[in-house]
Amino acid sequence: MPLEDIEKIAEDTGFSGVVQIDRAGEVEFAKAYGLANRAYRVPNTVDTRFGIASGGKGFTALTVLSLVHEGALGLDTTARSLLGDDLPLIADDVTVEHLLTHTSGIGDYLDEEGDWEANDYVMGAVHELTTTESFLPRLDGIPTKFKAGERFGYCNGGYVVLALLAERASGQSYHDLVRERVLRPADMTRTDFLRSDELPGDAAVGYLDGMDRSNVFHLPVVANGDGGIHTTAGDMSKFWRTLFTRDDVDEFVRPRLDVPEESLRYGLGFWLHQTSDTVILAGYDAGASFKSTHDPHTGTTITVLSNTAPGAWPIARALMS
Structure with missing residues (x-):
């Protein structure tokens, strides 16, 4: 795709965000568009931090897999073995692997298969959601959708449960675990769990679709296992480069499930292209859209971040089809 086409799509759609393309470790294209803060007319820059929703x-x-390698968890560890009496509607046979592959069948506190729009207020008292344990009342009382292992059913709540299991198995907070085991090894110094009600000046405010209203009442005030961490295009390039130097990378990017309704496949926490080896992280929520892909054969990383829900998709579709 000619790079000038990015400019045209950005102009035609009023894109607000950042696009970066790296090939074999060299930045081929990096540009910011639109405003990080509309009230104060602060422009986005290539180093602006964006929430990435489910990309996290x-x-x-x-x-979780780092804890599996240490023996603190197993892919066959049941959620019940660490939940105790919490979340009693989660079936006894649901395992870590079921949760990682979205085949657990547990009920979802944010069910994207239902009648849900990004602008909806669905989270309740979001200011209370500062820790993983604080999600327990939101996760509780939701009936099972299908038997564990029966099929793929995308589940946000399952990844919060994974964060909870990681905490209970390790004795550390989920946020510190991610910092120590993912961010630090990849030198992702611009990535962290930022409070949405006190964003630093280098982070983009997320805006509701068609409004100048922020998403501060729509998302957990601090991101958790199902997504929402803030990052930059540059840090995502570091992330992919580090991931593909790992000896165990095939564990994550080996196709485990076909997801025909998305025209994709799924590994462990990562989407996979339907026919190639390209690996994908993507996210969509109120005031956030994100897609980052990596082709391990060419070393090409393409990242699109936006501080609106629909913003990233026109450019992502053009670049990543």
Whole structure:
């Protein structure tokens, strides 16, 4: 795709965000568009930090698998063995692997298969969601959708449960686990769990679709296992380069499930192209859209981040089809 076409799509759609393309470790294209803060007319820059919604699930998967390698967890560890009496509607046979592959069948506190729009207020008292344990009342009382292992059913709540299991198995907070086991090894110094109600000046405010209203009442005030961490295009390039130097990378990117309704496949926390070896992280929520792909054969990373829900998709479709 000619790079000038990116400019045209950005102009035609009013894109607000960052696009970066790296090939074999060299930045071929990096440009910011639109405003990080509309009230104060602060422009986005290539170093602006954006919330990436479900893109953070890959970080959770890496954290959980690191505990599996240490023996603190197993892929066959049941959720019940660590939950005790908490979340009694989660079936006794649901395992870590079921949760990682979205085949657990547990009910979802944010069910994207239902009648849900990014602008909806669905989270309740989001200011209370500062820790993983604080999610327990939101996760509780939701009936099972299908038997564990029966099929793929995308589940946000399952990744919060994974964060909870990681905490209970390790004795550390989920946020510290991700910092120590994912961010630090990849030198992702611009990535962290930022409070949405006190964003630093280098982070983009997320805006509701068609409004100048922020997403501060729509998302957990601190991101958790199902996504929402803030990052930059440059840090995502570091992330992919580090991931593909790992001896165990095939564990994450080996296709485990076909997901025909998405025209994709799924590994452990990562989407996979339907026919190639390209690996994908993506996220969509109120005031956030994100897609980052990596082709391990060419070393090409393409990342699109936006501080609106629909923003990333026109450019991502053109670049990543």
